[in-house]
């Protein structure tokens with residue numbers, strides 16, 4: 001820390017991304033990326049002409065991508081806001097809709113960035129424990145009178161909340177924003193985006209990072225009322241008007257165009273998830289029911305940390321969270337079927353040693 005850092009940020013505890021090791025080549029199952037490359041259409045679209053246009057600023061309105069997303073999801077372009085990763089929308093939403101009077105409520109076990117934004121923007125956060133079975137305690141949010149952010153499916157559990165419960169949160173908190181972070185929804189949960197047509201306090205946040213294989217391009221988007229989208233734009237134009245670069249815009253458009261490729265990758269990941277969960281249960285793991293591209297699992301005879309460490313020594317990287325109620329678990333991103341078979345084989349060997 002330099003002596004110049006504002007006092008406001010002295011105690012800020014920043015988000016810690018998953019390991020990106022450089023020491024050797026791992027089977028990398030720790031940051032919920034897709035094991036599949038982007039669609040061939042993406043590769044085709046980022047061609048020499050696109051690269052030559054890098055001398056020009058990108059379209060600050062991101063109109064072409066917003067149009068495509070609006071058509072794809074059945075909304076107007078004005079309902080769609082796009083961003084540099086969905087993290088940016090979450091950040092903008094905390095900035096736009098929270099203040100001294102409006103705090104944010106979210107589960108104690110969820111995406112780690114929610115509490116970081118709360119601390120960064122000095123927002124009062126109500127942290128609501130998950131139930132004993134690791135599901136979101138929805139009734140605690142009904143009429144809470146605070147803004148709400150829920151990852152659905154949740155991370156790192158993979159467990160979903162039903163659309164009826166989300167609607168009840170919206171209806172019982174009419175003067176607050178409800179953010180539903182659907183980063184993983186393409187892998188099995190059900191999207192509540194349609195509710196944005198009837199509820200002006202909903203923001204559905206989506207990402208191209210997981211199901212569309214574009215984590216490196218940093219593209220996210222939201223679906224909401226056009227008024228909320230305009231508020232998010234106000235924050236964007238007050239911080240970084242050109243928040244999406246030309247290559248990422250081109251990549252994202254091509255990814256939306258190639259729906260068949262998207263569906264195909266998604267199905268393969270869901271199949272590999274079910275195969276892995278069944279195999280791990282067979283060797284004694286408790287695997288939480290996942291609708292995401294990862295599973296959260298624990299075994300009675302090995303600690304989460306030991307499991308993570310022994311897998312890492314064997315060249316397979318998974319994620320361990322060093323915090324209460326999560327110590328026993330490892331979070332395993334779903335890779336290709338071959339990668340998952342290698343993982344199952346290695347875990348079985350570790351348990352036998």
Ligand code: PMP
Nearest residue numbers: 085086087111151183207209220
């Ligand atoms: N929400 C959740 C629940 C996540 O796990 C992540 C990825 N770490 C994000 C949002 C952010 O994703 P991105 O910024 O890559 O769109």
